[in-house]
Amino acid sequence: MADLLSQRLDPDMWGHKAARLSQVADLGLPVPPGLCLSTAALAHGTSEAIASLRTWLELYRPRRVVVRTSSTLEDGLERAQAGRSVSLLNCPPDASALARVIDQDLLSQEDLEAVPGGCVLVQEQVEAPLYGVAFLSQDRLLVEASPYPDGATAGMPLRMRARRDARRFRASTGPDQVPSLALTAQLHPLCQQLSAHFGFDVDVEWAWTGATVLVLQVRPITRAALEWAS
Template sequence: MTGLLSPSTWSAPVPLRLATDESQYGGKASQLAAAARAGLPVPAGIALEWLFVDAVAADDDEALAALHVATAGLQGGGLAVRSSALGEDSAGASFAGQHLTCLNVRGPDGLTEAVRMVRDSAHSAAALAYRERLGLPGRPRVAVVVQELVEPECAGVLFSRDPLDGSDVLVIEASWGLGEAVVSGLVVPDHYRVRHDGRVIERTAGMKDLAVEPAPAGGTSQVPVPADRIHRLCLDETRLESLRDLTARCEQVFGGTQDLEWAFVADRLLLLQRRPMTGAAPPH
């Protein structure tokens, strides 16, 4: 179905590091672009501006062709497709959990469907109610980030300040496999508190009895974790130091507080998402 939106209206996808205009590509993409340009370890990907996403959702033939050309250069098997709505991942609104993420997307048809689903998730009743509570005007404008899917040994989240009491320490949660096990609350993750000088003041093993892993045919599956790894800590001193260093580098690039999603592929640390912390207790 052709051109409800012509190519003169939308711009073709760009490499993620070039997606610096938040008004086109949204907060998630623009922050990952800044991270990549600063040399932080961001997986390769592309960014789709919100008008282009609308064109894909409208089955615009030229937009669909441009999408598939742009992703042809991404190596490996599956892709991660995430929302980067305008106003998302800002200091006042994270939209965490409101918008869909599609992992291990495979093939041109799967990619097209994933982009549509991510866009549609921003129009769900819950997401629209969240927008209304924040006083955000107008309809959602949903840009999209498409990246090579990483297959980590472990992954999780990091806050540069304790989100509960405002303490000036790093709070890290980790589990085996993809980070979805942590962010979706599927397991009790390992919990760490680390001072900014590197001293570890708490490490508590979680109950990590399942892992989210890429499924051979696409998508993900929940697989049992071997018994000897359920209570084994994911992060040793070297990995904790790598996370502390990544946090310090993000503070240099972005300033303020850091809410990071990360993954270790072997001993290589990757930055998957970065946003300022929202709703945290004030420092004390």
């Protein structure tokens, strides 16, 4: 078991998703609190996990929880395989119920238990007016946003672009639908910092509270950016 915010995690042990988020937290950037449960330990039973979950829930008291997988087989530099990940939203903040969800819905996923390194990440579900992804390549930013936490899979109705100066930002859906300057004024330097730290063009999942951008995931860009670079 490992606390996401207080430990710098090894990707070979905890998977790329959890390890990168622990580095983001170490940089001082906002990351929702989370508890990492190794798949190797979970394969031998959930009694220890239930005790750890109870402690974590008492400490952070989340209203809702998202349960996600973090694997060494996804989000790597050589192979992204982003579709391997599983995210379960709106889980109850109850240790026994979460253990059942993990056992029935995640550990039953093909090959998950056989992966040599990885974890199940139990994380506070952010309540925010906007969620989305941001792609930074060659200092050009593309932002896709949705009012729904599962917008990445449900489809992003808002698309915005920025170059070096956030004042040149434009939203393809119209300036009145999203506080574009305030959002990109935070997203652009955040993505630049993450790109410089990790050493690759970044694909960042985020949630915006209206005052702060929280980082939900960081991975290498997995799609061509040439069409929006111009």
